[in-house]
Amino acid sequence: MCGIVGYVGWRDATDVLIDGLSKLEYRGYDSSGIAVFENEVIKVAKSKGRLTDLQNKMNQEGKPIGHAGIGHTRWATHGEPSDRNSHPHGGGNVTLVHNGIIENYKRLKEFLLSKGRVFESDTDTEVVAQLLDYYYQENHGNPMDAIIRTMQELEGSYALGIVFADFPDKVYALRKESPLIVGIGENESFIASDMTAILQYTKNYYLLEHDEIAVLSKKQVKVYDLHYQKIQKELKIADWDVSAAEKCGYEHYMLKEIHEQPTAVKTTITPRITDGLPNLEECGITPEKLMEFHKIHIVACGTAMHAGTVGKYVIEKLARIPVNVDIASEFRYREPLVSQNDLVIIISQSGETADSLAALRLAKKLGAKTLAIVNAKGSSIAREADMLIYTHAGPEIAVASTKAYMVQIAVMYLFAFELALANHAIDEQECRRLTALLQETPEKIAEILEHKEMTQLIASELITADSLLYIGRGLDYALSMEGSLKLKEISYIHSESYAAGELKHGTISLITENMPVIAIATQQKLFDKTISNIKEVKARGAKVILVCREDYTPEQDIADYKFGLPDYDDLLMPMLAVVPLQLIAYYTAVHKGTDVDKPRNLAKSVTVE
Ligand code: AGP
Numbered sequence: 089m090c091g092i093v094g095y096v097g098w099r100d101a102t103d104v105l106i107d108g109l110s111k112l113e114y115r116g117y118d119s120s121g122i123a124v125f126e127n128e129v130i131k132v133a134k135s136k137g138r139l140t141d142l143q144n145k146m147n148q149e150g151k152p153i154g155h156a157g158i159g160h161t162r163w164a165t166h167g168e169p170s171d172r173n174s175h176p177h178g179g180g181n182v183t184l185v186h187n188g189i190i191e192n193y194k195r196l197k198e199f200l201l202s203k204g205r206v207f208e209s210d211t212d213t214e215v216v217a218q219l220l221d222y223y224y225q226e227n228h229g230n231p232m233d234a235i236i237r238t239m240q241e242l243e244g245s246y247a248l249g250i251v252f253a254d255f256p257d258k259v260y261a262l263r264k265e266s267p268l269i270v271g272i273g274e275n276e277s278f279i280a281s282d283m284t285a286i287l288q289y290t291k292n293y294y295l296l297e298h299d300e301i302a303v304l305s306k307k308q309v310k311v312y313d314l315h316y317q318k319i320q321k322e323l324k325i326a327d328w329d330v331s332a333a334e335k336c337g338y339e340h341y342m343l344k345e346i347h348e349q350p351t352a353v354k355t356t357i358t359p360r361i362t363d364g365l366p367n368l369e370e371c372g373i374t375p376e377k378l379m380e381f382h383k384i385h386i387v388a389c390g391t392a393m394h395a396g397t398v399g400k401y402v403i404e405k406l407a408r409i410p411v412n413v414d415i416a417s418e419f420r421y422r423e424p425l426v427s428q429n430d431l432v433i434i435i436s437q438s439g440e441t442a443d444s445l446a447a448l449r450l451a452k453k454l455g456a457k458t459l460a461i462v463n464a465k466g467s468s469i470a471r472e473a474d475m476l477i478y479t480h481a482g483p484e485i486a487v488a489s490t491k492a493y494m495v496q497i498a499v500m501y502l503f504a505f506e507l508a509l510a511n512h513a514i515d516e517q518e519c520r521r522l523t524a525l526l527q528e529t530p531e532k533i534a535e536i537l538e539h540k541e542m543t544q545l546i547a548s549e550l551i552t553a554d555s556l557l558y559i560g561r562g563l564d565y566a567l568s569m570e571g572s573l574k575l576k577e578i579s580y581i582h583s584e585s586y587a588a589g590e591l592k593h594g595t596i597s598l599i600t601e602n603m604p605v606i607a608i609a610t611q612q613k614l615f616d617k618t619i620s621n622i623k624e625v626k627a628r629g630a631k632v633i634l635v636c637r638e639d640y641t642p643e644q645d646i647a648d649y650k651f652g653l654p655d656y657d658d659l660l661m662p663m664l665a666v667v668p669l670q671l672i673a674y675y676t677a678v679h680k681g682t683d684v685d686k687p688r689n690l691a692k693s694v695t696v697e
Pocket of ligand 1: 389390391392435436437438439440441444487488489490577691692693694
């Protein structure tokens with residue numbers, strides 16, 4: 089969703105803003121803009137389209153030259169993507185950029201119209217700029233008073249970067265719900281929606297909390313609360329390396345992130361294993377605590393929800409505790425049956441997904457204990473949950489999630505092993521065996537990545553398809569959901585995932601020679617049954633791509649292509665089988681020439697509902 093960058097210091101502000109915005113491109117956007125003080129006058133440049141469109145415009149019309157300013161990438165909510173609706177927006181003395189949604193903007197707009205204010209865009213953001221200027225005029229040019237007064241009026245979620253024409257050496261920033269950090273450099277300071285935007289300039293930052301206002305100048309940053317009281321902020325240091333947010337020779341971030349999976353798994357699980365057994369104590373999870381839960385709800389969106397579905401199969405199989413998996417946007421509005429003895433697990437890469445955050449808050453309100461499995465450090469979900477397991481995938485830039493999914497399921501396994509042991513559903517020996525197998529998965533994943541040519545060949549067969557089916561049983565079905573989503577989001581080819589045994593109850597009528605089927609058959613107990621279902625689609629003309637163990641040789645009436653996986657325990661097969669599915673989606677998108685890392689209409693972090 090929208091991205092914010094702000095700068096005040098000694099560098100060329102336009103360059104810093106454009107560079108920072110380019111690092112936020114992955115969040116998804118359809119227009120961009122900057123406002124920079126040039127000779128103490130605010131100069132604005134904005135454009136619909138990609139950042140390159142903005143740069144082309146500035147090349148023609150002149151680039152603002154100065155040392156302080158704000159920048160924005162916009163993902164349209166109120167008003168179509170257009171130059172006119174792009175941020176920054178202004179009102180008199182005020183120019184600002186905004187991430188989030190102002191829920192009461194209509195009422196505020198009516199008020200401002202009644203005061204004779206004229207609007208130039210359809211956005212909720214311009215209402216904030218006009219309101220802020222209105223109070224600024226009323227408060228005789230005092231920015232802080234005007235900001236505090238405006239915040240009292242705003243309903244919704246927002247992070248704002250603001251400049252006042254009268255204060256050319258300052259940038260103001262504030263947040264409610266939507267994330268914002270303040271970067272601290274040598275004689276310079278920054279604001280950004282996330283750390284990747286400013287990582288190459290500084291690793292030192294403050295995490296702005298709800299209802300905090302930061303005043304940035306070259307020499308210092310001051311942070312205040314809504315009562316204008318100064319707040320002493322804890323300086324944090326990002327542990328990400330600059331290369332974490334670079335492509336490092338890969339054609340796309342997605343491909344790089346697929347290749348980072350072995351390391352991501354290792355970094356995530358190693359600190360949580362002691363003497364061969366899972367140990368989640370540093371995350372606030374003890375065997376005693378685990379024994380209290382009667383039921384588990386896993387709530388998340390998209391890929392994170394698919395990771396939760398794998399978690400359900402594993403937890404129920406090993407720990408024998410009922411698990412519900414819910415889509416966060418459904419959970420939050422369907423009055424879910426959650427009790428005080430339940431555990432609600434929220435899974436989120438970004439930790440800022442609006443529906444998942446709302447689900448977490450609802451679960452807490454209903455008295456359940458909550459556990460967050462989150463990748464982004466210091467994010468809202470991470471901070472609000474009772475217990476927290478960070479996944480250590482590093483920054484995930486590609487919109488299509490790969491390494492985050494991998495570490496989410498790795499954590500699901502660790503959690504399931506510990507829970508099963510705590511409940512005496514498995515003994516210590518079995519727990520050790522499973523933990524050791526999990527520890528070996530990074531090598532197996534690396535092995536698969538070394539033999540990926542077949543996925544390129546398969547992808548070249550898929551590019552002409554209009555629609556595809558992914559089928560599997562048990563854990564393979566859980567995995568097929570993720571395979572299908574990956575293909576859809578980056579190649580724009582329609583696909584569905586289906587439980588293989590359910591096909592004949594309706595969906596098999598869709599099968600023709602034009603509907604390729606990707607069949608996943610890694611579960612030995614279900615293997616023969618899955619093969620029977622595959623034969624059913626093959627007999628109806630479908631081209632079949634089979635993902636199974638290497639040592640199985642399918643006959644011609646079963647599969648046209650096979651991707652072979654190393655032999656491994658059934659339970660852990662999803663960690664291996666997901667890799668070819670990610671690669672098939674990736675290469676199909678590459679063959680089709682789509683924007684792999686920034687697919688159309690999608691945003692990396694969905695901070696609106
Ligand atoms: C995954 O490829 C998608 N981009 C999307 O489904 C994502 O997983 C979902 O929006 C949830 O995001 P989160 O993990 O940051 O909460």
